[in-house]
Amino acid sequence: MFLGFINCVYAKTPFKVKQGNPLVILQKDKKAIYDIDYSKMIVTDGDPENDMDFASWLASKDEDGKKWSKDWENKEKAECKKAFREKFNKEIKNGFELTKLGKDYKVIFRISKIDFGPAVKMKLTGFGGGEAKASGEFEVRDFNTDEVLTIITFENLVGESSFKQIGRIKGLFENFSEELSDFLKSYQKEEKKAAKTKQ
Numbered sequence: 001m002f003l004g005f006i007n008c009v010y011a012k013t014p015f016k017v018k019q020g021n022p023l024v025i026l027q028k029d030k031k032a033i034y035d036i037d038y039s040k041m042i043v044t045d046g047d048p049e050n051d052m053d054f055a056s057w058l059a060s061k062d063e064d065g066k067k068w069s070k071d072w073e074n075k076e077k078a079e080c081k082k083a084f085r086e087k088f089n090k091e092i093k094n095g096f097e098l099t100k101l102g103k104d105y106k107v108i109f110r111i112s113k114i115d116f117g118p119a120v121k122m123k124l125t126g127f128g129g130g131e132a133k134a135s136g137e138f139e140v141r142d143f144n145t146d147e148v149l150t151i152i153t154f155e156n157l158v159g160e161s162s163f164k165q166i167g168r169i170k171g172l173f174e175n176f177s178e179e180l181s182d183f184l185k186s187y188q189k190e191e192k193k194a195a196k197t198k199q
Contacts, residue, residue, distance in 0.1 A: 013179065013182075013183050013186075014154040014155055014156055014157045014158075014179065015152050015153070015154050015179070015180065015183045016152070016153050016154075016155075017150065017151075017152055017187075018137065018151040018152065018153050019148060019150060019151040020140075020148065020149050020150035020151065021149070021150055022150045022152050022183075022184060022187055023184065023187065023188060023191065024105075024140055024149045024150050025092065025095045025096060025140065025150070025180075025184060026092075026094050026095045026096075026184060026188070027095065027096050027104075028094050028095065028096070030096035030097070030104040030105060031096060031097050031098075031099045031101070031102035031103060031104050031105075032096050032097070032098055032099070032102040032104060032105035032106065032107045032140070032143075033098075033099065033100065033101065033102035033103070033105075033106055033107070033143065034081075034084070034085065034088075034098045034099075034102070034106070034107040034108070034109065035081070035107070035108055035109070036080060036081055036084055036108075036109045036110075036111070037108055037109065037110040037111070038054050038077075038111060040053075040110070040112060041053070041054045041111045041112060041113065041114060041136075042054075042112065042113045042114075043057040043113075043114055043115075043116065044113060044114070044115045045115065045116065046115060054114075055069070058072055076166045079166065079170070080166070080169055080170060080173070083170040083173050083174075084098075084109060084173040085098045085099075087173045087174050087176070087177040088173070088177045088180075090177070091177035091178050091180070091181045092177060092180065092181055092184070093181075095184070102143065103143055104142075104143055105140055105141065105142065105143050105149070106140070106141040106142075106143050106146070107138070107139070107140055107141075108138075108139045108141070109136070109138055109139075109176075110136045110137050110138075110139065111134050111135075111136040111172075112135050112136045112137070113134065113135045113136070114132055114133070114134045114169070114172075115132060115133040115134070116132050116165060116168065130161055130168075131158055131159045131160055131161045131162075131168060131171060132158075132159045132165075132168040132169065132171065132172055133156050133157060133158050133159070134154070134156075134157050134159065134172050135153075135154060135155045135156060135157070136153070136154060137151055137152065137153045137154070138151070138152045138153075138154070138176075138180070139151045139152075152180070152183075154176070157172060157175060157176055157179070158175060159171035159172035159173075159174065159175050159176075160172075160174050160175060
């Protein structure tokens with residue numbers, strides 16, 4: 001009931017609390033090891049008939065498919081992980097820090113679907129290429145017990161525009177962290193109000 005009340009306040013946000021309390025993130029003295037999970041990510045262009053898994057999408061990039069896949073595995077995946085950490089730590093200033101050696105929490109950022117938009121849109125927008133949209137979830141676990149402390153889902157999260165697809169993925173991390181920061185501040189305020197109402 002309490003969780004449902006808080007969730008209903010955020011009709012316009014891409015975030016919803018699926019489990020636990022998201023305010024576990026707001027612990028400035030804690031550190032979290034983290035990873036980005038693309039294993040079940042579907043790439044879409046808005047037409048369900050064209051949906052494909054991420055590996056197949058990389059391989060489908062015309063004659064350069066092998067190069068796209070190689071670049072992703074050898075360089076770009078690590079770039080994305082670094083960008084996610086940097087954006088999160090910059091925006092969530094009063095929260096735990098994402099590090100390579102975190103010992104307090106485990107964070108898993110899962111992208112279940114990413115929409116780069118139709119190919120024709122890329123041609124029409126020209127330089128800048130438009131922004132990507134993504135859906136997925138942000139999960140926080142206790143590092144020692146592996147207990148799930150919170151799961152925050154997001155739908156149709158809009159990223160920043162970039163000419164390169166890799167830049168559009170990074171743009172999602174930028175907006176994710178900015179919007180999550182605002183969401184946590186609002187959630188904290190609403191939780192305090194709800195607590196006072198219950199007294």
